[in-house]
Every structure is written in C-alpha cells, then in structure tokens.
Amino acid sequence: MWLAISLYIVLILVFLLIPPLYDGIERKIRAKLHSRIGPPTPLQTWYDILKLFKKELVITDTGLASVLLSGLLMATVIITAFTLPLGFSTPITSNGSSLVLFTILLIGCQLLWVSLTLTPGNPYATIGVFREALIGMINEFFLVMGLVALMFYTGSSSFDGIIRARPSLTYLLIFALIAVSAFIGSGRIPYDIAEAEPELASGVLIEFSGPLLGITLYSHYLKRAILYGLLADMIVLPLTRIIGIVASALIYPVVVLAIWIVFAVISVMLGRTRVDIAPRSMLKIYIPLTIAMLIAWLVGV
Amino acid sequence: MSVKEIMDIIREKLGGIAEDIRYVESAGIIVRVKPVNLREASHIVHDVLDAYFRTMMAVDERPINNTFAAYYVYGLDDKGINIIIEAHADPYTPVLPSIADIVPAADWYELEAWDLLGIKFKNRKLHRFVLPDDWPEGLYPLRRDVDYTVRPSPRITYKPPLQGPRLPVGPYHPALHEPEYFELFVEGERVVDVEYNGFHVHRGIEKLAESPRFTYQKIPFLAERICGICGFVHSVAYTLSVENAAKIEVPERAQYIRSIVLEVERLHSHLLWLGVACHLLGYDAGFMHSWRIREKVMVLAELLTGSRKTYGINLVGGVRKDINMDKITAIRNTLAWLRSEFAKLADLVTSVPQIVRRARGTGILPRDEARKLSVVGPVARASGLDRDVRRDYPYCAYKDVSFRVPVYTEGDNLARVMVRVEEIFESMDIIDQLLDKLPGGPIMAEKMEVPAGLVGIGNVEAPRGEDIHIIITGRGRPYRWRVRAPTYQNIPALKVMLRDAPLADAPLTIASIDPCFSCTDRIVVIDLKTGKREKLQTVSIPGECGCEI
Amino acid sequence: MSLKKLLKPFKLISIAHKSGVVTVLYPYQKPLITTEFRGKISIDATKCMGCGACVNACPPNALTLSRRDDTIVLNYFIGRCIFCGRCAEVCPVGAITVTHEFELASASTRDLNESLVHRVEKCSGCGGGLGATSRMLQYVILRSPASENYVHLCPNCRKKKLIQSLAMKMGARTEDYEG
Ligand code: SF4
Numbered sequence A: 001m002w003l004a005i006s007l008y009i010v011l012i013l014v015f016l017l018i019p020p021l022y023d024g025i026e027r028k029i030r031a032k033l034h035s036r037i038g039p040p041t042p043l044q045t046w047y048d049i050l051k052l053f054k055k056e057l058v059i060t061d062t063g064l065a066s067v068l069l070s071g072l073l074m075a076t077v078i079i080t081a082f083t084l085p086l087g088f089s090t091p092i093t094s095n096g097s098s099l100v101l102f103t104i105l106l107i108g109c110q111l112l113w114v115s116l117t118l119t120p121g122n123p124y125a126t127i128g129v130f131r132e133a134l135i136g137m138i139n140e141f142f143l144v145m146g147l148v149a150l151m152f153y154t155g156s157s158s159f160d161g162i163i164r165a166r167p168s169l170t171y172l173l174i175f176a177l178i179a180v181s182a183f184i185g186s187g188r189i190p191y192d193i194a195e196a197e198p199e200l201a202s203g204v205l206i207e208f209s210g211p212l213l214g215i216t217l218y219s220h221y222l223k224r225a226i227l228y229g230l231l232a233d234m235i236v237l238p239l240t241r242i243i244g245i246v247a248s249a250l251i252y253p254v255v256v257l258a259i260w261i262v263f264a265v266i267s268v269m270l271g272r273t274r275v276d277i278a279p280r281s282m283l284k285i286y287i288p289l290t291i292a293m294l295i296a297w298l299v300g301v
Numbered sequence B: 001m002s003v004k005e006i007m008d009i010i011r012e013k014l015g016g017i018a019e020d021i022r023y024v025e026s027a028g029i030i031v032r033v034k035p036v037n038l039r040e041a042s043h044i045v046h047d048v049l050d051a052y053f054r055t056m057m058a059v060d061e062r063p064i065n066n067t068f069a070a071y072y073v074y075g076l077d078d079k080g081i082n083i084i085i086e087a088h089a090d091p092y093t094p095v096l097p098s099i100a101d102i103v104p105a106a107d108w109y110e111l112e113a114w115d116l117l118g119i120k121f122k123n124r125k126l127h128r129f130v131l132p133d134d135w136p137e138g139l140y141p142l143r144r145d146v147d148y149t150v151r152p153s154p155r156i157t158y159k160p161p162l163q164g165p166r167l168p169v170g171p172y173h174p175a176l177h178e179p180e181y182f183e184l185f186v187e188g189e190r191v192v193d194v195e196y197n198g199f200h201v202h203r204g205i206e207k208l209a210e211s212p213r214f215t216y217q218k219i220p221f222l223a224e225r226i227c228g229i230c231g232f233v234h235s236v237a238y239t240l241s242v243e244n245a246a247k248i249e250v251p252e253r254a255q256y257i258r259s260i261v262l263e264v265e266r267l268h269s270h271l272l273w274l275g276v277a278c279h280l281l282g283y284d285a286g287f288m289h290s291w292r293i294r295e296k297v298m299v300l301a302e303l304l305t306g307s308r309k310t311y312g313i314n315l316v317g318g319v320r321k322d323i324n325m326d327k328i329t330a331i332r333n334t335l336a337w338l339r340s341e342f343a344k345l346a347d348l349v350t351s352v353p354q355i356v357r358r359a360r361g362t363g364i365l366p367r368d369e370a371r372k373l374s375v376v377g378p379v380a381r382a383s384g385l386d387r388d389v390r391r392d393y394p395y396c397a398y399k400d401v402s403f404r405v406p407v408y409t410e411g412d413n414l415a416r417v418m419v420r421v422e423e424i425f426e427s428m429d430i431i432d433q434l435l436d437k438l439p440g441g442p443i444m445a446e447k448m449e450v451p452a453g454l455v456g457i458g459n460v461e462a463p464r465g466e467d468i469h470i471i472i473t474g475r476g477r478p479y480r481w482r483v484r485a486p487t488y489q490n491i492p493a494l495k496v497m498l499r500d501a502p503l504a505d506a507p508l509t510i511a512s513i514d515p516c517f518s519c520t521d522r523i524v525v526i527d528l529k530t531g532k533r534e535k536l537q538t539v540s541i542p543g544e545c546g547c548e549i
Numbered sequence C: 001m002s003l004k005k006l007l008k009p010f011k012l013i014s015i016a017h018k019s020g021v022v023t024v025l026y027p028y029q030k031p032l033i034t035t036e037f038r039g040k041i042s043i044d045a046t047k048c049m050g051c052g053a054c055v056n057a058c059p060p061n062a063l064t065l066s067r068r069d070d071t072i073v074l075n076y077f078i079g080r081c082i083f084c085g086r087c088a089e090v091c092p093v094g095a096i097t098v099t100h101e102f103e104l105a106s107a108s109t110r111d112l113n114e115s116l117v118h119r120v121e122k123c124s125g126c127g128g129g130l131g132a133t134s135r136m137l138q139y140v141i142l143r144s145p146a147s148e149n150y151v152h153l154c155p156n157c158r159k160k161k162l163i164q165s166l167a168m169k170m171g172a173r174t175e176d177y178e179g
C-alpha cells in the first residue's frame, strides 16, 4: 500500500511536469526530419512556458472570462490527470466507475477549451472555434464510443477492468479506435485546422499572450499527455499482471513518449486538411474501424 | 510573318482611323489615333487581331508636344511583335475614353493613370487607387511640374466607420508580412466576393528615376529593388529597354551571363514558392526541404554575383562580373546535385495526400477569363495560354537555347504547381545549354550613348510572368520609365479564382499566382456575422509583393 | 490506393537522413560566405585623394562629399550602402576595397558613419583655397608632368600667370607686374 502511494506521488509529479519536455523532444525530432538543428535543448518548451509566465498579463475586454476559464481549464485538465492510472492502478482509479469519471472529465476539458477560445470574441478565434467544434464533435463521439466499447469489453466501468483484459483482435481494434481519436483530439496536423495558421493567424490562440498563453499551452500539452497516457495504459496495465507494479510504472512514461513520438512523426509527414474535407476523411477511417471492431467482437476473436 | 506583312494588315484594319503608323524597332508598330477612335482601335487590336494587352504607359508630354500621351502596348505573342496604340489628350483637361470594358486588363492602368497623372477616363468609375486616401486632391505626382521632393500635408478625410462588430486590423497588423490586403467577403467558410486593396507600399520609384539624383547607370540598382525576389529581372528589363532604345551593342558574353543569372533567380524563386505553398498547406517538411535545396542556389548566386539577392551586377551595356572556369564547374556541380534532390522532393511533395487533395480543382481560372485579363507567366500557362516571353519575344541569350514551355489546361492550383515544378527542370537545362555555348569576349559594351527622345521596350520572363518596362529616354536619365511587374497583371484574376471557393483555399490560391511570396499567407477577419448573404463576413488577406513601383 | 503510394510520404525520413542537419548555430558557427561576397567597403585613407568619383557613382548616395572651409570630407554612411561595390570600381587610385564584413548592426548611427577628412591645398600664388587636395595635385602631375607648373595655382592666379607669360613673350618687363 505504502509502496503504491509513494510511487503514485512520484509518478503524478513526473506526469504533470513531463508534457512540455515531451513536446521539446518532439520539436527536436521534427527538426531532424526538417534537416535543421531545432531548439537548443529539449527543455525549450518548458523555457518558453516559464518565460510566458514572466511576462505581463495583457487581456482584452473579455479578459476576466479568459483568465477564469483558463484557470478552470488547467484545473480540470490536472484533475483529469489524477483520474488516469499511471501504468498501475491507483487508489483513485481502482474506484468502481473511474473510467466513466475520466470520460466525463475529458469531455469537460474539451468544452472548457472551446469556451475559453471563444472568450476573446476575436473573429479568427471564432472561426477557429467553429472548426474545432466541428472536428471535436465527430471526434469526441468516436472517442466516447471507443471508451464505452472498452467498458463493455472489459466488463467494468473502472480502469481496473483493463488490467484483466486479454490481448485479442477486438481489444486491438478498440485500441486503434481510441488511438485515432487521441491523435485527432490532440490537435495534430492534418486536423489542427482550428489553429490553422495561414488563414486564421493562429486561430483560437490569437488573443492570448503572457501567462494566459502559458496556462493555455500547458493545459494543451497536458491534455495531449493524458490522451496518450490513456493509450499507454491500454498497453501497460495488462502487463502489470506479469511484470508487477514497479516495472510497469517505470516503463509507463517511456510508452507515453513512444506514442507521442510516433504521432509526431506521422503528423510531420502530412499536410493540413480542409474543414469541409476533414469530417469526410475522419468518417472514412472511423466507420470501417468501428464496423471491424463490432464484427471482431461478435465473432469473438 | 515579317514586320512588313503585319504592317500591311494593320494598315488595312486601322488605316481608316490611324493618324500615323510607324515601325520602331526598339518598341514595335506604333499606331497613333485620335482619342475618339481609341476604343475602336483597341477593339480591333485586342479582339480582331487577338493581341494580348501587355502594358500601358501614360506620360506627361507637355514639355515636348503639349499633350498627355497614353501608349497602350499590345503583343502579338506568336509573332513576337508589339502593336502600340498611341493617343494624346488635351494638356489642360486631359480626357480619354475608357477601354476597360473592351480590354478588361486595362482597368488598373486607367485607374493608375488617373491617380498619378490626372488623366480622366470617360464612362467609368474612377477612384483612388495608388495614392493614399489623405493625398490632396488635384496633385498628380507623376506630372513633370511636380517636383519629386514634394511632401504634401495630408488632406483630412472622413470615412464612415464600418457597421457591425469589427477589429482594427490590416493593412498594418503584426501578423501580416506586408501591408496589402484582399478583402474576402465570406459566407460561413465560403468566399463570395473579393476586393483588392493595395499599393500601401508604393514607393514612387518611377518618379525617383526621373529625378536628378539618378543617372542611367544608377537606375539598374534601383530597379533591382522593385522586388525582393525577382529583382534581377527588373534590372535586366530596364537595361534592355535602354539598350534597345539607344541601340547599344551588348557583348554576347554579357547576354549569356545575364541569362544564366536570370535562370538561377528563377530556380530560387520557384523553390521558395514551392516551400511556402507547402507551408500554407501545413506541410512544413516540404517547406524546409525545399528551402534546404534552395539554399544551394542562393550560395551559387552569391558565387556568381557577389550577393545572395539584389545581385547588383547589371549595368546598361553589360554586366560587371565575369564567369570563370571555377564558377562554371561550381554551377555544373550544383545543378547535378539539384536535379537529383529536386526530383526526390517533387516526388515526395506530390505524394502527400492533403497537398494533392487541396490543390486539385481549387482556385480555378478558366481559359477565357485568363485570356480576357491577359494574365502572364505560370498563371497563364496553367490555364492553357501558351505564353512565355523567353520564347515569344526573345531577349538576352534565349534565342540560342531550346526549351519546353509547360502548358496545362486545368487552370487549378495543382496545374500552377506543376507548371512551376516543370519549369525548374527546364531552367536547369537552359543553364546547361548556356554554359555549353558560352562565348568569349568582353562583358561590357564599348560605346555607350543614350540620345534623348527615344522609346524602348524591355521584357523579361520573370518567375511570376512577363515583366515589361518601357522607357522614353531623356538627358542623362529617363524622361519616363514605366515598370509593369507580372503580379500587376495577375491580381485581377484572383477575383475569378477566389470566388465561390472555401476560405481555407484562399491563402493557397492567392499564393498560387506567386505574388512575391513573403507576404501572402495571412488573413485578417474584419467583420464577422454568420448567416445571411447581405450580412457578410469580411476577411482580408495580405497579398502582392514589393512589386510595387 | 495502393499501400506503396500510401507510404510514400514516409520517404521524408530517408531524405532527411541523407541530407543531415544543414542549419548552423549562428553566430557560434560562421555561416558560409563565398569568396565573392560583397560586404561593407573600406576606404584606404593613405590612398584616397578626395576626388569624389565614387560619390558620383554610388547609387544610393551612401558616399557624400562635403567642403567645409579648408577641408574636404568624404563621408561613408553604411546605413544607406547597398554593398554594390560600384565605388571600388570607379575609384581612380584603387583606394576602396570591398570587404566581407556584414554584421554591421549597431545601436548608434555614429558607428555607421565613417569619414575621411582631406585638407584643401592653398594656392601658391595668392594663398586662397585651391579646391583640391595635395594628393589630387600629385595625381594630376603624375599623369601629365607638364602640368606641374600651374597645378598649385588657383584658377585666378593661373589666369594671371598665363597672361603674364604671354606678355613676357611679347616683351613686357617683369617689374610691370610687381609691386
Ligand atoms: S558599395 Fe555601392 S552603395 Fe556602398 S558606398 Fe560603394 S557605391 Fe555606394
């Protein structure tokens, strides 16, 4: 018990601190693929965020709402992080309906994100938000579907169900479904059209600067880490049966990083899609995947 | 067909209304008509003889013959001959009939002539175009009696504020690279109309060149600064116009060197363009690698000229920097490397699904619209117009090399990408051929005298299309120097290309005419109301380049 | 769509791998400049004679010549210079060289101005200003030695001397012109 708790405290701290570092590593790798040096160190994203916090707070007329919502967003994202098992089941996540709680919090983050980016009332941001909402709606639908499928498949509304999951084709397809929605949900090219720089001048983030931008960026990276953490849990949790808590807790951050990098590399290879093409191309992936999953389930492989 | 035969045709068609028809070798066939006959003459040349509209030069000729003159330059591309319609207007209240309805491409030229010289065009709406809104009424800066140092105090104007919620953004906005913009009226994410609002960085270069600060040999350096990307094109077009007018014998070797440097410039410009197009489509890897390849071209340019950009090696009469054996080897090595690297890159970029997806079928410019607007360069060639100044009006050493002019008929963004990609390969071939044939000898003309009162045209195929300069020589410096950058001719086509297209395509489409790139990639939303057609969102996109004269 | 086509974008990895890292850590690693690069100019004070040929050729008027009392000042304002090297081309004594220097940013415009002060020679006849520097005179003499007799005189004295010598030839006595 004490082992689990102290392990948890260490890991949650690491988990909260590490997303900007992962982004820094991503930037280095992206730079490699671009044949350039890139930022001087992988800690660059952390430096950027810290520097943003040192700047003065500049806010628009609706700034108060932005400040409140960004605080709320960050708090919610952090709470969501607490409901995620970090490679082993924690006191919080072994709760009977922890997966449901997690799902609700994740949707809450998305809603807060949309309302936060709506606050400045900047037309760019507004167009960006509409795009975000459109993509988000479709994506969230399939993410939730994936999570619900996971609950039914493991027969439990708690993360602990995953520990008992046996590797099978169905499990793999559920994983794939959640992986795709995690990829899209983390705002990566080709689906980053809300921030689509060229026509929207950074879209949703345009009015944010200083600490406000720092908070927003941090929340963004943490949310990304949570989505990838969920995927990592689907890989690592079943392993705890074999390798034990400590080992799985140790490999967990590595698996998150691996997923992060794979996704980063994929998005470097691709261009940005267009808002009217995006839903079609998303459905083109999601629908066959869902059908395959259902068939595999029914067949029982 | 010889000049004589064309003269005969023109005599037959225009004989009735022409006051005078003469052939000037350095410019073309000049047909002088009375203003009342201008419309008919334009109609015959543009529609019956099927000549492209190339440029128009308005001149204050009051010190010479007490009139304002306008020279409309049309080109018979397939014969490589210009037909110039010359009309003179009254010196006190200069008025000419408008031909914008017959020759749509002439629209901007008339507005500019009104703004800068005060020539009125009948039966059309005239408004501020080049000059800022607060420029005083009735002061026409290009007139000879206005000194180039004049700095009038601003006129107070009142513009009613736009209705509805709006943002104080554009033309000067931190997110914009250059202060020029398009207003896109959008409905949801669909563009329904376009308005261009430009010339924020008009620098009065033409006026400056007429000032005593400048001489014939200083202007090449000024001309080079018209554009930051294809500057050498302008300096060559200028020197060609002077050399043509004054019949200066430029040594062969100098002509070859100019051509080589022009093609090197095209390589860098097209690679730059491809990179930015990738960036606009979110494919930054393509952007970076295209610029990685371009860097080698920049270094090559520096080796050949002494500078990565604004080469500064051109003078009237020849060039200042010779090419030696070492440099030839360097060029050959770079080209060999470039060929394989670029082939790989082009293959890669066209394999990215989103790129093809978003370029195909977007920003379509149909052939007949392209013809009506006499568009130039890759924009024309992607819409099925087979025009290339290098082949149609050969200059420098282009008569000695053979090359293919890629023409596509789709008229979409992908066609414009493909035209440029193929042109990169053609350019490399051209440089190779030029190096093979490079003649010896001097690089500077021996005798150089520029008598006053001559007219000359210099045209160059810039990476963005035809760049054409007309000059009327004066004492020690030009009497009038008219520059027409390619983008000037192509921007009106954007109206057609952007209409009824998704907003997300707008940056790419605007970029696809390559309006000098540094600037094209931002949109500014001014007013946003969703829903009904009469309440539209306005989005403005900066465009155009330093190609302002 | 075939799998091969689908995977083609991944060729990027091989392209990036082959070309390696091409950017440099500026300014710690110097960016490459070719031998032909044209940077700021340097004027050799020991050679320049203040003739102003470079001033006439300079397209953006980065070089200016001003006369104050008995000095001629050649000023080079780097802020205007376009690094074309025309001045070096036209200088009759080769006093100007084009350097490779290009990191010229400065917080003060004073750092961007370089001037060269030349003394104006006195007329050996009347002692007034001559409008030329001693190096200019030497240059003229070097080119046409015959001019040595009169280059040190101002145009007025030169005229006087000419008339005088003509008159002498015609038989006038020197005393007529003295005192
Ligand atoms: S390099 Fe060119 S611009 Fe600079 S001082 Fe010399 S002539 Fe003038």
Ligand code: SF4
Binding pocket: C043, C047, C048, C049, C050, C051, C052, C053, C054, C055, C074, C090, C091, C092, C093, C094, C095, C096
């Ligand atoms: S041309 Fe040469 S000698 Fe004459 S002023 Fe210039 S630098 Fe001095």
